[in-house]
Amino acid sequence: MNSSLITNIISVLVLAIASYFVFELVNIALSPAISVALGIVIGGIASVLLFNIKSTPSIGDSGQVSELSTLYVGNLPYRANEQAVQEHFEAHGVVNSVRLMKDRRTGKRKGYGFVEMDTKGANNAIKNLNDSEFQERTLKVRLAKDKTEEE
Incomplete structure (x- = not known):
């Protein structure tokens, strides 16, 4: 539960x-x-x-409300930007947001990020994009884990 x-x-x-x-x-x-x-x-x-409800409804292209899922995307090319990642994932579903992580000290990308998209598209993206090539790198795509209070 x-x-x-x-x-x-x-x-x-x-x-x-x-x-x-x-x-x-x-x-x-x-x-x-x-x-x-x-x-x-x-x-x-x-x-x-x-209490903060984890699943956030969004309105898709059909006008119906759908649940959102957050995906962890690892092994991203350091030169990739949010727009390129969003376009790559939009082939599999409606993308709500893309956050690519940067080092606080240097400002350089860390090579991973998070994509928030509709649950159906997220499942499709995991199935089709995990272990696939993107800008000469093999992506790792899976559901993101919730942050625990200890983190």
């Missing part, structure tokens, strides 16, 4: 129980079931507002 989902479920349950006790302390005459149900609704709304 996704840690974000677990956090949301726990927060909804905590708020549901807390709302039950708040209604009891304020002497609002509600049944325990209604108190808990209101807490679940309030908890659900609060968790959506308070």
